[in-house]
Every structure is written in C-alpha cells, then in structure tokens.
Amino acid sequence: MTTSSKPWLKPAVAAVVLAAGGFAAYTSLNSAPVAPAVTFIDIKGERITPEQLRGKVVMVNFWATSCTTCVAEMPEMVDTYNRYKGKGLEFVAVAMKYDPPNYVVNFAETRQLPFKVALDVTGEAAKAYGDVSMTPTTFVIDKDGKILKRYVGKPEFPALHKLLEKALQG
Template sequence: MKLIAYVASAVTVLAIGVASVMLTRTDAAPSVAYTLLDGSKHRTDQWRGQVVLVNFWATSCSTCIKEMPQIAATHDMFKARGYETLAVAMSYDPPAYVINFAETRRLPFRVAMDHDGLIARSFGNVQLTPTSVLINKRGDIVKRYVGEPDFAELHALIDKLLAET
C-alpha cells in the first residue's frame, strides 16, 4: 500500500513539473535562410531586437487574401517602432502569382518564396494557410495564429512586445 502511495505521489509531482515547464516554455524561432522576391538573401537570426510577424500564405487561399490588407496595415502601424513582417509564400504557390500579387497590392513588407518548403517545416511544419507566428525581440515565438488573427488582440500584443526591453 505504501508503494502505491509513493508511486502516486511521484507521478503527481512529475505531472505538475511537466505542466509548469510546458506552460512557461517559449520556443526559439528557428534559424533559417530565406530569399526575398528581389533575390536578396537573409536569415531569421537577423531579427534580434525586432518584433516580427511571419505570415505563411498562398495566393490560392481566400482567407490569406482577405487578411492581407490588415497584415499590411499592422505593418505600417508598427514598423517605425522596430516591427517587421515577413510574408512567406508556400512552396506550392506559383512564383509568378506571388510576384504579381505582391506588386499589384504594393505590399509594404518583405515577401519570400518557400521554394522547397524548408521555412514552413522549420516553423513547425506549417501546412495550413494562413498561419502567422509572432516573435519577440529575443527571438522567441510568443504566439501562433492558425487562420485570421483577432487583429485588435494582435495589435495589443505587438504593442506590449515592442515596449519590452
């Protein structure tokens, strides 16, 4: 009987420990190279000190198209304070469609093609669009949105993250 009590107690302590680690753990943004539509090469490591929204999207995704003006407005609202946006077009999206979309809508932020799917895999094997990942100044992923985010909530979180030192 004592053995069962000890095992139950140990399991409870272990479960509480695991739960607390899972609730407080932040994942670092992956270190990955990407190429912008203009051909320039960059790395996610260069984002330190900035708050960054990485938006995975596709020209064939109606929700992506619908949210894009708000993604652009969010970028314009916060860019002067150290906020950056990277729109990552999914590997199945034809490059000509992505270029046409970015140019005709005059997207005010960086756009990358994920030709081989490496960026999407690096950010947790993103398959659904839109998926957006918000990264703080230290390079930690603080929020993941699958589908269109609540932009009021997103703006409040960006504002809070930009205020942190």
C-alpha cells in the first residue's frame, strides 16, 4: 500500500510528529531544572551536603564582600531568612572564589549573619550552578531540589516572599 492510495496519511503523520515535538518542547520548558548536587564548605570548615538540604526550600545566594549590591541587599536577605526559617527555609550565602576568606568571615561575624555562609574557594559551586559570574545571583530551590527561580541582581523582595510562601506550603 502506498501513501498515494491514502492521501490523508502524510498529513496525519506530520500532525502526530508536530504534536509530539510540541509536547516535548512544552514539558521541557515547564519542567524546572534540578539544582546541582553541590557540597558547600562553610566558614567554619563544616560541610553542607545536598542530603542536609533535601526536603527543604533553599535559597543559594552567590555574593561577594566587594559587591555593593550584595552588601546592600544583605539586610533584606537576613530579614527574609528570619521571616521564613521557622517554616522550613534554608539559606546558603556562597562567597565567590575571588573573595578573600578573611573578608567573608569578618563580614559574616560583624553583621551576625544568621544563615550558613560558605566559601567557594575553587569556584566549583559557581560553575555547577551555570557558571555564575554576576553577583548577586540567587537561586530559589524547592523541596524536590528543582530550581524555581534564578535572580541576577537584587530580587524584588515582595515577589520573592510570595514565591517562598508558595514553595514552603508545597
């Protein structure tokens, strides 16, 4: 049997192929990427593992002490963490590779940062998160380990809070 004896066959096959391709594109656009399985080392030398963060909503904030926007947003990051930590929010502030560790420790201590502060001395964490080079860059990760949002620059905090509230309920 040839397609000439069934003139509807080619358009039907084309429609199925297009529908399948469209569905694949739709699902790939609507499925959030999974956060990389990175183990962070905090300023006390302790490991922060993906297993410790699993099942929690997590904010990972790449920043530097030399970044004026990072320093300016930090009080709002502290307020956000304090507002949601009791509901299951975890927060890891990751200092960039070029940030001198003693500056990071001094900043964290003098400002009494209440969340985990990590050093990315090799740059591997920034690389794993998509070659982060702009600071601040903040990721919001849901309880399933999927990246809900990536903020480059200072987030709009009311919108961030709505996103966190929704993620923490889920």
